[in-house]
Each structure stands twice: as C-alpha cells, then as structure tokens.
Amino acid sequence: MARLRSDFWVAAHLRRCGVEGVSAVQRRRGAPEAGAIFIKVDRLDGRADLYGPAPQALVGADDDGTRRFEALMSEALPPDVEARLTREIRFDPDLWIVEIDDPQGRHFLDLAGG
Template sequence: MARLRSDFWVSAHLRRLGIEGIAAVQRRRGAAEAGAIFVKVDRLDGSADLYGPAPQSLVDTGSDDDRRFVALMSEASPADVEVRIGKELRFDDDLWLIEIDDRAGRHRLDLAE
C-alpha cells in the first residue's frame, strides 16, 4: 500500500486533534508528498516534548499505517525544543511542524516501540 502524502496526513491529524478538543496548529508546511513530520507538544507548564519520524528499522512494513513517531525530547524547556527544531530545519527544510498546546501532553501519534 502506498504511503499517505504528508499534506493529507497532517490535515487529517489536525482534524482528529480538533475533534478531541486538543488545541493544535500547523506551524510549518513542508513538502506535500513526502516531507518529514515533527510534532511539538507544549505542556503549558514550562516544559515541552518533541516527536519526529521513527527510523525505518522501527516501522512495521506490513502495517496499514506506516507513519510512526519517536520521542526526540521529553519534558524539555520550550526554548531547547525550538533549538532542536532549528537544527532539524537546517538539515531538512522540507519538514512539517505541528504544534500542540495540551497540559496532559496528548498528541495522538502512533509511537514506535
């Protein structure tokens, strides 16, 4: 099965979050077909998390949903997360960035194990 385009995935994920009452915005638009997707979760208590694409070795290729994420930073300062995002942008300027504001840290991502 072909992988869902990044623009469709981001749009669907934002809609899902909105339906569940989780405040989220698309902060950066990347390459429509295959841009990497990163998700920043601001916990509104002075800490933030950052999630990014899981390495291919952790993704089950037999799965219908092959978009899996890993925690890149957990309970870091929002400023430190922004520094990391800047580094990712210098490496890949076609990335997508979703920002979520949620005290409980909800993101609704499929995490690789």
C-alpha cells in the same frame, strides 16, 4: 503499501486534535508529498515534548504505510525544543511542524515500538 501524503496526514491530524478538544496548529508547511513531520507538544507549564519520524528500522517489515513517530525530547524546556527544530530545519528544509497545546501532553500519534 503507499504512505499517505504529508499534507493530507497533517490536515487529518489537526482535525483529530480538534475533535479531541485539543488546540493544534500547523506551524510550518513542508513538502506536500513526503516531507518529514515533527510534532511539538507544549504542556503549557514550561515543559514541551518533541516527536519525529521513527527510523525505518523501528517500523519493521510489516509496515502498513502508517506514519510512526518516536519521542525525540520529553518534558524539555521549550527553547531547547525550538533549538532542536531549528537544527532539523537546517538538515531538512522540507519538513512540517505541527504544534499541539495540551497540559496532559496528548499527541494522538502512532509511536514505534509501542
């Protein structure tokens, strides 16, 4: 099954966050069709989480085209998350960044492996 374009996915995810009453913004626009998407969750208390695309090996053969994410950093210092994002951008300048501000750490993502 074909995967939803990155630009459509980001727009839909921003709307989903808004419906849930959670502040979210698109910080970086990547390649519209297939740019990797990274989600930073700022817990607003000096901690942040980072989620990125799950490796294809974790998605499995029954992939239905849904984007799956994995936790890359949990309850990290925001500057450390920013440093990781900077490295990711150097590796892939076409990536997207969505930032969510939520004290509860909600992200509304489909995570690989659970």
